[in-house]
Amino acid sequence: MKALIRFVLWLYGLAFLVAATPTIALEKHPLRFVDPFIGTDGTGHVFPGAVVPFGMVAPGPDMEDRGWSYSSGYQYQARSIMGFSNTHISGAGIGELGDILLQPSTGSKWTGATTDFRSSFEKATEQASPGYYAVTLKDHGVRVELTASQRVAIQRYTFQRAGKVQVLLDLQHGILFGDGPRVLKSEVQTDAAGGEISGTVWSKNWVEREASFFVRFDQPIARIITLPPQQGDQAPRFILEFDLGQAKQLEARIALSTVDVAGAKASLAAFGQPKFEAVVQAARRQWNGLLRRIEIEGSTKEKRIFYSALYRTLIHPSDIADVDGRVRGPKGAVIQTKTGHYYSTLSLWDTFRGVHPLFTLIVPERVDGMVQTLLDHHRAQGYLPIWTAWGQETWTMIANPALPVIADAVLKGFNGFDRQEALAAMIATSTQPRPNAPSWAQKDWMAYERYGYLPYDLGEGEAVSKTLEYGIGDNAVARVARFLGKDHVARRFQSRALGYQKLFDPGTQTMRARNQAGGWRTPFDPLVPTSPMNNPGDYTEANAWQYTPTPALHDVEGFRELIGGTNGLAAWLDRFFSLPSLGDNKHLGQEALIGQYAHGNEPSHHIAWLYAYTDAPERGHERVAQIARTFYSDRPDGIIGNDDCGQMSAWYIFAALGFYPVEPASGRFTLGRPLVRQARLHLTNGKMLQITRSNTAVVMLRGLAITEPEFDYQNLLAGGTLSFPRARLHTPKAN
CATH class of the missing domain: 2.70.98.10 (Beta-galactosidase; Chain A, domain 5)
Known part of the structure; x- marks a missing residue:
């Protein structure tokens, strides 16, 4: 009976919606699926x-x-x-x-x-x-x-x-x-x-x-x-x-x-x-x-999952500026914003991976204002934000996730902000000490610069995770510096970004903590997850297996060579997805598990897509489909793990469309296979990108074959048809 009443109420709400907006045909209302x-x-x-x-x-x-x-x-x-x-x-x-x-x-x-x-x-x-x-x-x-x-x-x-x-x-x-x-x-x-x-x-x-x-x-x-x-x-x-x-x-x-x-x-x-x-x-x-900027063909259930996910990606970050453009900044002083916008609830550690690259496709008119917010925050605080609420720094999570967000915008051609100021802010954030930072947060760069990694015996909790994620930021600085012709800066930060190579343990095939003398952390169990609030250790809401592919977020080719080349990466991924876990633990990032893969937390989100860089990309397509169909539904429990201000949802949007920003600061997307039969992206430049499946042997964009595992953002902006082979996915069983 309750289900019937709820259905009637839903119909009433739909009738109100149609009556309220009579100029738009019902079938053009994606919000009815939200x-x-x-x-x-x-x-x-x-x-x-x-x-x-x-x-x-x-x-x-x-x-x-x-x-x-x-x-x-x-x-x-x-x-x-x-x-x-x-x-x-x-x-x-x-x-x-x-x-x-x-x-x-x-x-x-x-x-x-x-x-x-x-x-x-x-x-x-x-x-x-x-x-x-x-x-x-x-x-x-x-x-x-x-x-x-x-x-x-x-x-x-x-x-x-x-x-x-x-x-x-x-x-x-x-x-x-x-x-x-x-x-x-x-x-x-x-x-x-x-x-x-x-x-x-x-x-x-x-x-x-x-x-x-x-x-x-x-x-x-x-x-x-x-x-x-x-x-x-x-x-x-x-x-x-x-x-x-x-x-x-x-x-x-x-x-x-x-x-x-x-x-x-x-x-x-x-x-x-x-x-x-x-x-x-x-x-x-x-x-x-906004929802109409992407049209998909699919079942009602698929549309409910897709458009509800798209809706969630657009809730945050929140524009908290007053009507006159004023806002109270991170040090308490009032800022007069340049754009009239100031974005907060910036869950950057989560959202740099998928949400912000998605914004460049579906709401590019917001991107300049978001980057300008980061720069306004830098001027007020002395370094770029990490995770903000109501315009204030929370000091939550690690590293400098604003850096890849800025690099992504610069490399994709956004210029509604001062790029030189952006680079200066990125360098300062990556080099200057932070004496007022809380004890658990990053305060200076001395150990990282000296060793090329954070030694675990210097009291730096989460030493492996921080080292690996600092590399993401270093690479972002290098990309922007190179783009702006500052090659000496690019060389310095690209060298820093390779510090991850010092933490790779060939014996366990995982990233492992070292001390100041270069010795490995012992005893060591790569299956045990750690988190500073629950089980302090070398990793952030994850274990060694889950953090090992982090360098692929900025250096896919380098990580592939480190792990043993094309065949070595495929073998490592196969083992990763089949090695039994120690079980669910929502406070340690262990949710939505397939082997060692933990979709309930962000460090795993790019890993299934890495099969694109092996000779067995179809295994990645199968894993992505398995993740989407196992861990997303149209029920109230349809997300396993915090949505994290839209990152879980953004992952699904990209999976449905058939590509993902594995290297989110690169301006490129990694190819997969779309989960939907067809999709149309109505780009704000007036172009339309149509995504289809066809009988071609390779991915085609505007009739030209894409032979590499990636394609760039500017190529998408030209619109046309992006056609994927009509491969039949055999979803593997969960382990």
Whole structure:
């Protein structure tokens, strides 16, 4: 019965969609295939609430405010809701944001002594589609609907009864990394007659930040009850009472700013007074406009998986600049952006691999602004960002993943930023000390420069992973320097990038830690995964097998020769995919396993594609198909492992299209085989790239054979037909 009710609600939502956008034919609506609930059950940590592409605000339900499983505030199996906050991160493994929580209720049952504001809900009442979320709170007798623009969130409540209603406004609330409390201080102003509450909350959680807000209800506030503070509270919780008379509906509009209340208020003023339905329609038009840039032919299930994945890749990074282009930078000073955009929720360690190369194809108009953000951040902080939230450095993960993102843009011809400044920022980030960095983070380059690797006995945790990933950044600097004619710089950093060769142990065929004297780490078990928070060792959320092919992310040919040439690489990959693992461990990156392959975490993502550089590329095609069909589905548990701000999803998009950026800073893509029957990429230069399968023996682009395992970005931009052999894939069994 519940399934029937859910189906009826889905049909209702589809009917609303068609009515809202009558000028677009139904079959041209890829957003009808998007299910924001995919990835919300389990470790995907996907956010299902309302958001526009790259939106600053993202209103959604918070079921818990702490715990690894609730880093987005949501889990599909949970059946009660604390309230609805207005900023979220989708797919991450650490909780942050969750600003300005609201929770409505029919009547006036809450008092100053109330401590529990949760409500249960029936799953059949919950709906989500791009730009819209709704649910009925069973205990509070109210239907909650959410939508959003770039900087303004709207929460609309329809109560079971007219008359007096209440809304909890919790400014202490946030999605916590630790146990809290998170708020350091707050300043709040209330205007009951105007239905307005505004202020600034300073907090310390994953990052230390300030969030200014402006909340406006469409009715005056009849009464404000300030709740007694709980231990450690530094921000108020209010019960707001309204008398709606004969009406049953109340609406709240929420704007935020990293800068000040004036910035939030300006965003609300610039937004105007569009009706709720108009905002939903505008959000859906934005989503549909981007999703339509790729058309695929396939079954309904394939389209649901594909377009939901494409949707998730476009949620982040979030553009957090005010309407006047101001933003608060990583050192607390206000920056006047050059482009009017400033992107945060930059999960660069994850997204440099697939998300950013995908952006260059489907949203190239965003790329210059993203690179300029990295440069603005560098000017403020002294080095390029690693992983940012609300514009602040989190110091999460390792190495310098902004470097390949910049190199990718430069080599692909993007020039809406100063390339010389970009190179200078890359060099400074790779050479200058960071005295204010936390103890676990990179502070200087002395050991790396001296040894060519990080010795494990110098106290540098994750020594192998850091060395290998520094090489990715070094190679990115070398590529940009060479592109700009700075050959001496290129030679220096290309030499550094080859440090990985010093860590290869021929005996185990894996990358293994060395000490200062050059001796190998002993005892050593290449199957044991390590992570700094759970099982400290030489690797980052992975084991030696999983990190060994990391150099292929910047030097495929060099890695192939190191491993024994074409035949040696094929044999190594065969063993990698067949060698039994020690079992699942989500906190050590061991999820979605095939032998040693762990698709649930990023270090493995490029490995199946390496078969393209052997004499048995079809084995890679089979593995890619196996990974896609085993670890992705159109169910709520359809992602195994954190989506990581779209990287898991970007991998699937590339697999469906038949190519992948194995070397993401190279400007090239590695060939595979498309999973879909046909695809059309509508490029922003007016060209169309059609991807098909044919009876040809080799891959053909515009009638010319591609005999190498790679092709470059500029070749794609010319459009035409990219035709792959119509090979039948025999998906191997999982090990």
